[in-house]
Every structure is written in C-alpha cells, then in structure tokens.
Amino acid sequence: MYNAKAYSVASSTSPFAPATIARRDLNEHDVRIEILFCGICHSDLHQARNEWSGLMPTVYPCVPGHEIVGRVTKVGPAVTKFKPGDLAAVGCMVDSDGTCPECRAGLEQFCPNFTLTYNFPDKYTGGVTYGGYSDSIVVTEHFVLSVPSNLDLAGAAPLLCAGITTYSPMRHWGVAKGSKVGVVGLGGLGHMAVKFGHAFGAHVVVFTGSPGKKDDAFRLGADEVVISRNAGEMQKHAGSFDFILDAVAAEHDINAYINMLRRDGNITMVGAPEQPLPVSVFGLLFRRRSFSGSIIGGIAETQEMLDFCSRHNIVSDVEVIPIQKVNEAYERLARSDVKYRFSIDMASLKSE
Amino acid sequence: MYNAKAYSVASSTSPFAPATIARRDLNEHDVRIEILFCGICHSDLHQARNEWSGLMPTVYPCVPGHEIVGRVTKVGPAVTKFKPGDLAAVGCMVDSDGTCPECRAGLEQFCPNFTLTYNFPDKYTGGVTYGGYSDSIVVTEHFVLSVPSNLDLAGAAPLLCAGITTYSPMRHWGVAKGSKVGVVGLGGLGHMAVKFGHAFGAHVVVFTGSPGKKDDAFRLGADEVVISRNAGEMQKHAGSFDFILDAVAAEHDINAYINMLRRDGNITMVGAPEQPLPVSVFGLLFRRRSFSGSIIGGIAETQEMLDFCSRHNIVSDVEVIPIQKVNEAYERLARSDVKYRFSIDMASLKSE
Numbered sequence: 234m235y236n237a238k239a240y241s242v243a244s245s246t247s248p249f250a251p252a253t254i255a256r257r258d259l260n261e262h263d264v265r266i267e268i269l270f271c272g273i274c275h276s277d278l279h280q281a282r283n284e285w286s287g288l289m290p291t292v293y294p295c296v297p298g299h300e301i302v303g304r305v306t307k308v309g310p311a312v313t314k315f316k317p318g319d320l321a322a323v324g325c326m327v328d329s330d331g332t333c334p335e336c337r338a339g340l341e342q343f344c345p346n347f348t349l350t351y352n353f354p355d356k357y358t359g360g361v362t363y364g365g366y367s368d369s370i371v372v373t374e375h376f377v378l379s380v381p382s383n384l385d386l387a388g389a390a391p392l393l394c395a396g397i398t399t400y401s402p403m404r405h406w407g408v409a410k411g412s413k414v415g416v417v418g419l420g421g422l423g424h425m426a427v428k429f430g431h432a433f434g435a436h437v438v439v440f441t442g443s444p445g446k447k448d449d450a451f452r453l454g455a456d457e458v459v460i461s462r463n464a465g466e467m468q469k470h471a472g473s474f475d476f477i478l479d480a481v482a483a484e485h486d487i488n489a490y491i492n493m494l495r496r497d498g499n500i501t502m503v504g505a506p507e508q509p510l511p512v513s514v515f516g517l518l519f520r521r522r523s524f525s526g527s528i529i530g531g532i533a534e535t536q537e538m539l540d541f542c543s544r545h546n547i548v549s550d551v552e553v554i555p556i557q558k559v560n561e562a563y564e565r566l567a568r569s570d571v572k573y574r575f576s577i578d579m580a581s582l583k584s585e
Numbered sequence: 586m587y588n589a590k591a592y593s594v595a596s597s598t599s600p601f602a603p604a605t606i607a608r609r610d611l612n613e614h615d616v617r618i619e620i621l622f623c624g625i626c627h628s629d630l631h632q633a634r635n636e637w638s639g640l641m642p643t644v645y646p647c648v649p650g651h652e653i654v655g656r657v658t659k660v661g662p663a664v665t666k667f668k669p670g671d672l673a674a675v676g677c678m679v680d681s682d683g684t685c686p687e688c689r690a691g692l693e694q695f696c697p698n699f700t701l702t703y704n705f706p707d708k709y710t711g712g713v714t715y716g717g718y719s720d721s722i723v724v725t726e727h728f729v730l731s732v733p734s735n736l737d738l739a740g741a742a743p744l745l746c747a748g749i750t751t752y753s754p755m756r757h758w759g760v761a762k763g764s765k766v767g768v769v770g771l772g773g774l775g776h777m778a779v780k781f782g783h784a785f786g787a788h789v790v791v792f793t794g795s796p797g798k799k800d801d802a803f804r805l806g807a808d809e810v811v812i813s814r815n816a817g818e819m820q821k822h823a824g825s826f827d828f829i830l831d832a833v834a835a836e837h838d839i840n841a842y843i844n845m846l847r848r849d850g851n852i853t854m855v856g857a858p859e860q861p862l863p864v865s866v867f868g869l870l871f872r873r874r875s876f877s878g879s880i881i882g883g884i885a886e887t888q889e890m891l892d893f894c895s896r897h898n899i900v901s902d903v904e905v906i907p908i909q910k911v912n913e914a915y916e917r918l919a920r921s922d923v924k925y926r927f928s929i930d931m932a933s934l935k936s937e
Contacts, residue, residue: 343848343871488861496687502866514858518880521695526866
C-alpha cells in the first residue's frame with residue numbers, strides 16, 4: 234500500500250478537504266496512473282451528499298471522481314497494453330467478474346459483480362474504492378483505456394462518463410447518417426449527445442427550457458432548437474424522431490417526448506428522476522414506440538468511443554478548475570451553472 | 586348498395602338489437618364475404634358503450650366486430666386472390682392509403698389514413714364502417730386474408746385481432762426457441778400469447794392474479810405459472826426474461842414486471858390502461874431494458890400468422906354463441922367471465 238493525496242468529504246454535509254488515502258501496490262495486471270484531470274459528474278454530487286442513500290448509501294470518507302485521465306507511471310509484470318508514459322483513462326468501473334455472460338459480451342456495465350470506481354467495496358483494501366479526486370490510482374489493465382494523443386486532456390476526462398453514457402445508447406438504437414435525433418436537456422450529458430449526433434450525421438434537434446441556450450446548442454452542432462414550453466414548436470415535430478436521448482433527471486412530462494417519436498422510435502433515459510414517470514400507454518401503442526434506459530457502456534465500447542472522438546476531434550466543453558475550488562464548483566453544479574462540465578486540473582493537488 | 590342483416594346498438598346504454606344496414610355494391614377490387622363467425626373483442630364493448638369517447642367517439646347506430654371469418658360469395662372483376670367459395674377473413678382494418686411509408690413497409694396498422702373495420706368514416710357510403718356482427722361484408726381485396734382450411738372457423742375468428750395483436754410483438758422483439766417469455770394476464774389476448782410462445786419454442790411463464798387459472802395456463806402451453814401477488818414467487822424470476830407481453834388493461838404495477846427483464850429485455854403492452862402507468866426509470870437503466878406498446882399487425886404479417894396457426898394447429902379457445910346472446914355475452918365479458926373469447930355463430934342471424 235502507498236499513500237495518495239486526495240480530496241474527500243467526511244459526511245453528507247461536509248465540504249471537501251485534503252486527505253491522504255491508501256492505494257494498493259501493483260498486482261500483476263495492474264496499471265498505476267498519475268491523474269492529470271478528473272471531471273465532476275452530477276453523480277459525484279449525489280454520492281458525496283448521500284442523496285442516493287436508498288440505492289447506494291455513501292461510505293465516508295468519500296473520494297468521488299470517475300472521469301479520470303492521466304499518465305501511466307508503473308505497470309505490473311503481466312500488463313501488455315500499457316507502459317509508463319502512456320496516456321490512459323479510467324471511467325465508472327474498475328473491475329468486474331470477467332466470466333459472466335455480460336462480461337463475455339463486453340458489457341461489463343451489466344455485470345452483477347462489477348466494482349464501481351468509488352464508494353464500492355474494494356476487494357484489495359477491504360474498504361471502499363476511492364475515485365479520481367486524487368493524484369493517482371491503481372486499476373487492473375482491462376479497465377484502463379488508451380487516450381488518443383490528439384485529444385485535449387481536460388476535455389477528454391468527461392468522455393469517460395458523460396461521453397460513453399450518451400454514445401452507447403445512440404449506437405445501440407442505431408443512430409446514423411440521416412436519423413432524426415432529439416436531445417432533451419442541454420447539460421453535461423446533453424451537450425455530448427449533440428456533438429455525437431452531429432458527428433454521426435444525424436439531424437439533431439435540441440429541446441431545452443432555456444432560450445438562453447439556443448446559440449450554444451447551434452454552436453455544439455444542433456440543426457434545430459425547440460423551446461420545450463412552446464407547444465406550437467413542439468407540435469411541429471410530433472411523430473418525427475427516430476431516437477431521443479433524454480438527459481433530464483428532474484421530473485418532466487415524458488409523454489410529450491414519446492409523442493415526438495415516429496414508428497419504432499425509441500426514447501432512452503440517461504438521467505434518473507427519483508420519482509416514477511407517468512407513461513401514457515396509448516402513446517407507446519400507436520407507433521410501436523419504446524421507452525428505455527441506458528447506463529454508461531462496456532470497456533470495448535468506451536475505447537471505440539474514445540477512438541471515434543479522436544477521429545472527429547470531439548471532447549467535452551469544460552471549465553477547468555483547481556481542486557481547491559471543488560466546493561464552489563459543487564454549489565454551481567447544483568444550480569446547473571456550468572458549461573458544460575467541470576474538469577479538475579490535478580496539478581493543483583501537488584501544492585497541498 | 587344492398588341491405589345486410591346486422592346487430593347494432595343505438596346508444597351507449599342500449600342493448601344490441603337486430604338492424605338492417607347498407608353495404609356497398611362490389612367495386613373492381615372488392616370481395617364480398619358471407620360472415621360465418623365473428624369474435625367479440627373487448628374493444629367492441631368499449632366502442633359500443635362509448636368508453637373511448639375522448640379518442641374515438643362512437644357514432645350510432647354502431648355495428649362492432651373485427652374478428653371476421655367467412656366464405657367469399659362474390660368478387661369484383663380485378664380481384665385475383667379470391668374466388669367464390671374461398672374461406673376468407675377480415676381483421677381490424679378494411680383500408681389504408683397504400684402509398685405512405687408505413688403501407689409500403691407492410692405496416693398498414695400505422696398508416697395515418699387507415700380505415701378501421703367499424704365506427705370509422707366510410708369513404709364509400711359516406712357514413713361509418715360497420716363491422717362483423719352482420720351476415721356479410723364487402724372489403725377491398727388487399728385487406729382480406731386467406732383462412733387455411735384445417736382451422737376450426739369459430740376458433741379462427743379471434744386470430745384476426747387477439748391472435749395478430751400477440752403474435753406481432755413477439756415476432757418483432759425476437760421471441761424464438763430458447764427465449765424466456767412472460768405473459769401477464771390470461772384472457773383473450775394472454776391465452777393466445779401462451780399458445781404462440783409455446784409454438785415458438787420459448788419457455789413460457791404466465792403471471793396471473795387468479796390461482797384458479799393455473800391448470801388452464803398449463804393446458805394452454807405454459808411451462809410455469811406465477812401468482813402475481815406472491816412476492817416470493819415473483820422474486821425468483823427477477824432479471825430473467827427476454828420478453829414479457831402485458832395484456833392487462835387495468836392499472837397495475839408495471840415496475841414489478843420491468844424488473845423481471847434481463848439485460849436488453851423488452852416488455853410490450855397490448856392492453857391500454859386509461860391512466861398513465863408510473864415507470865421507475867432506475868428499472869430501465871440498469872439492464873438497458875425497454876418498455877413499449879404494439880397494436881395488431883400488418884396485413885402480410887396477419888397472413889403469416891394465420892399460416893403459422895395452420896402449421897401448428899392453433900386457434901383461440903372460444904365459447905360459441907348465437908347472436909341473440911350477444912347482450913348477455915357483453916355482461917359476462919365485462920366481468921372477464923369467458924374462456925377465452927366469445928365467437929358468434931352468424932348462422933343464428935338468418936332466423937332474424
């Protein structure tokens with residue numbers, strides 16, 4: 234074990250403060266990464282504040298962060314894909330059983346025995362896993378991604394969660410050149426969906442409640458922007474979408490969007506409203522529409538996504554902050570005041 | 586125009602009574618069919634009683650019936666598929682525009698300009714269409730199906746709605762040998778889904794609230810029967826189904842069934858609860874599950890289903906009644922007291 238620098242919270246109401254955490258020494262298949270940037274995901278905030286206490290109660294101290302980009306510093310003797318000096322990344326998972334049908338299908342995100350990057354039982358330390366708000370991390374090779382060298386590293390970090398979370402369902406439901414794609418909510422996830430939809434050659438329509446986001450939506454690659462409270466604008470698109478990605482975690486009228494789908498169209502939720510959403514079955518029946526959910530993506534698909542981003546020069550739009558501003562960033566994130574993701578420059582942790 | 590005998594209701598609260606209706610003379614592509622049997626669908630009851638007044642208000646007098654089997658008596662000069670004496674059937678649609686993308690895809694059920702078999706504007710008569718509670722009907726050739734001669738005609742009639750409504754989504758979502766399939770609700774639709782699932786080679790599990798239906802479910806082809814209020818029995822099947830067909834039109838907890846689906850599993854509603862169903866998004870996210878709806882099927886698929894039924898000797902379980910008992914049958918249908926479909930023997934109409 235060795236000591237790593239980190240920022241942690243001590244309780245659901247504590248601010249982040251500097252901390253020292255134990256990381257494991259390298260095992261045969263392990264890769265040790267010096268963390269350069271770590272994105273701040275909305276899940277980090279929910280977990281730090283124990284807002285998912287029913288589903289995944291938070292164990293304190295908690296070190297969040299699952300949008301990790303860095304440089305390999307050491308590798309175990311059996312590692313073949315990485316060598317010191319390589320750019321590398323870690324997303325939401327750091328392990329899985331590797332043997333179940335989900336793992337064999339390359340869909341580790343559905344493995345019943347996966348290990349999440351933070352706040353999850355850690356079979357090596359006996360405690361919980363600690364995430365990327367830290368100067369380094371040790372992860373088994375299979376869960377380490379290669380970062381193409383042409384990507385801006387600060388902007389690449391959020392690809393590991395916001396990126397794959399939007400890329401995966403768009404691919405799964407067949408978004409391609411000529412598709413008509415809707416994106417509901419222009420935040421950390423939504424703005425990535427716009428970039429991907431545009432890069433796939435789809436006609437991208439952004440639905441937002443904020444007229445102020447219109448120009449930005451076009452800049453990100455939207456072909457049209459609809460203000461969701463404008464019933465007339467909404468009506469114009471009824472029955473016309475192949476796919477809609479819904480990134481809104483707050484309660485909202487999902488039926489308005491289901492009715493936007495054409496025959497066999499799908500709407501996928503990547504946000505998770507706490508309360509059940511009332512779904513009108515008639516809206517599903519008449520065009521054989523479907524309503525589904527998706528979480529992140531498998532490791533192979535995450536690498537595919539990073540390589541796609543490299544070819545299309547896609548990264549997240551980020552506001553880079555030093556770790557010392559993480560508490561302020563959380564306050565701003567809670568009011569959606571960020572365009573579109575915070576990325577922590579971990580060099581700032583060296584001064585602690 | 587010629588006069589046909591029928592049974593109609595004069596208002597939402599009137600009983601059925603004998604009536605005379607006008608049917609069109611044969612056009613070039615028309616087929617005239619002497620109706621031998623007509624199934625009673627729950628939709629007939631909703632429509633006769635104007636219970637869908639918001640969606641499709643009933644025009645009186647109303648002659649329901651869209652599960653029609655009979656014998657061709659006359660054909661127009663351009664008809665090529667049928668000749669007098671042939672067994673023929675008509676389902677929920679009698680026309681569509683034939684030119685839209687849905688029609689070109691063989692999915693007439695999604696044509697924005699289809700004509701339903703009853704209570705729909707009739708472009709020939711200027712009134713509304715009249716359904717199968719009648720001695721004859723005239724339908725354009727494309728919407729007339731061939732009935733394989735080995736099928737029992739009384740039991741074949743419900744295939745035209747209950748049959749195709751369950752066959753189509755099972756095919757669409759890939760039910761095949763080795764699939765694990767759930768059927769929620771063992772009524773007119775559900776009992777057909779059990780027969781089809783069994784014939785497809787799937788492992789079929791019936792969910793029912795009525796322990797009394799257990800033996801019948803096994804007789805129809807179920808491999809297992811789960812009493813839905815038994816939490817322990819339900820839990821045993823969590824996360825294990827490829828596909829669930831939900832035929833319950835009453836309000837019920839859809840999340841209990843969504844949680845039964847494995848990764849990428851789908852649950853399709855063919856019943857239409859009046860009120861929106863609250864859907865927990867977490868249940869959809871974690872296994873990339875989908876929740877969808879389906880209505881009937883296209884004409885080509887309906888013929889495919891009839892031919893499949895012929896090869897597997899599948900018909901609906903019916904209770905055959907004379908038309909004079911239709912009011913009593915509606916009372917029983919309203920309390921789900923039928924195993925599993927009423928089929929009206931139209932010979933009884935000759936005595937009126």
